[in-house]
Amino acid sequence: MLERLKTSNDFRLNFQYFLLQGFYWMIVCCAISLGSAYLSDRGYSTAGIGILFALAFAMAAILQPIISINTDNSSRYTVVDVLTVLGIIVTIDMFLACTTSGKSIATGLTFFIGVMFAQLVQPFLNALNFFIEDRGVEMNYGVARANGSLFFFVISLVAGNLMKASSERVLPILGFIASVGFMSILIWLRYTLSKSSKSFAKEYDPFEKRQAGEEITVKTVKKFISDNMTFFVIMIGVTCFFFGHVLINNFVYQITSHVGGDEADTGGILALAALVELPAMILFNKIKYRYSTKLLFGISAFFFFVKILFTALASTVGMLYFSMIFQALAFALFIPASVHFVDEFMPAKDSVKGQAFLVVAMTLANALASFVGGGCMYTFGVTFSLWFSTVITLAGVVVCICGLFRINAKK
Structure with missing residues (x-):
């Protein structure tokens, strides 16, 4: 080496x-x-x-x-x-x-x-x-x-x-x-x-390679939504099912404490979630040749729901550990599948805006889950917050999967 x-x-x-x-x-x-x-x-x-x-x-x-x-x-x-x-x-x-x-x-x-x-x-x-x-x-x-x-x-x-x-x-x-x-x-x-003796590309966008002269403005965004309404609906679903994922991640200590855990248990739960991500991320390039990215996207959405459902049902630290196993088919699968999904199902002229909408959907979920989730936990407690997030996640999964059934690969 x-x-x-x-x-x-x-x-x-x-x-x-x-x-x-x-x-x-x-x-x-x-x-x-x-x-x-x-x-x-x-x-x-x-x-x-x-x-x-x-x-x-x-x-x-x-x-x-x-x-x-x-x-x-x-x-x-x-x-x-x-x-x-x-x-x-x-x-x-x-x-x-x-x-x-x-x-x-x-x-x-x-x-x-x-x-x-x-x-x-x-x-x-x-x-x-x-x-x-x-x-x-x-x-x-x-x-x-x-x-x-x-x-x-x-x-x-x-x-x-x-x-x-x-x-x-x-x-x-x-x-x-x-x-x-x-x-x-x-x-x-x-x-x-x-x-290095190799030269840089002449132009480089830190987020994505854009077509020359293409800019994301209010007008182009409105046209993008009207031209890709099904994709926009899927992104609404992403925001909803990502809500529960973010709530667990940001307030894992409060959730762990609620069932009698401490800082060491919190670290262990996060560690297990990270460990089970490895197979899907390492092997995704092989997996996607066997199964369509649309199917993998839908599977990941469903397991976001399964993960938060078992988190809401957990009454012990051991049950929380068990719920984290589903990270392997939720977040770990979603991250690569969603990026490839946008590339495969969006027209080339809209692929950049599609990736941008994906980032916006996840960022919006981060902000909403932090603000609403934190407020719910403070006012109503951990149990209510988890079941509330479970309902939101389920709604997002249903919306996302319905959209996936309607969307077709780009011509």
Whole structure:
């Protein structure tokens, strides 16, 4: 392996990208997934945590296209530069979070910034895969993303047990270590790219390759919806069934505590969810040749419902662990299936807007589940919130599957 790192530029770039995905998902675990446990230990209410999550996701949704458009229109800055700036901000924020204490403004502010910028990094990190491919390097995104889940698995177990053994203070410390690792690998990757003899593509959009002159405006969006009403209905379904998924992820500590668990159990549950993602993500390219992406999309939607149903039924920590097994056929299958589904079933002229609508649907679910879910838990409790989300998820699955039956592959 060391010899290949020295001699093969393609292997070195793939290895660096694998590590970037790994360190990024460690940051996500510390900044987002275990965030509710961290803030709860600091004295924040479930409603307050939900509001902070919702505001952070909303701001990220606003900033993502702004940064994307400015990067796309610039001849001086690339997606690597964007990731460098975002990575520096996250690293500084994690360091400052280590100095905070109690239920303070600083605690809430550093959490808000951490969630927002961790969310901002994701689309640009995914785009980095295609940015490197534009230099003629064959990348394996599925394995890299699976590596992210593997790192998430490790940090979930470590962080959960350390929080139980010591205090919530270990979480920003681990987040800072992960962000330093992320920046170190990114600097190494920048150096590798600068020494590469292969040239960049002339034009590059950090989210997607657009047709020349194509812009997403209010007018084009309205026309897109009218021309692709069935797809738009499917995206409404996605927002609804993703609602339950986000509620579980953002408030897993409250859900675990409700059945008698603690921080270590929370970390273990998150770790199991990450571990079962690996097979579908690694093997998706083989699976999609055997089954249609439309079928895989529908299967993933159904298992989002199964997952939250068993979460709502759980009365013990063991039952919560069991419910996480369905992550293997829900989120793990949905992420690659949804992207390929849009590519296969949308006309070429609308594929970019289709991918954008997919991101919007998931982002909207993030904001709604954080705000509404947090408010429901604070007012009515965990049980009501889970059953409410189960109903929303079921409605989304029904709407999505009905839409899938009506949509046809692009001609």
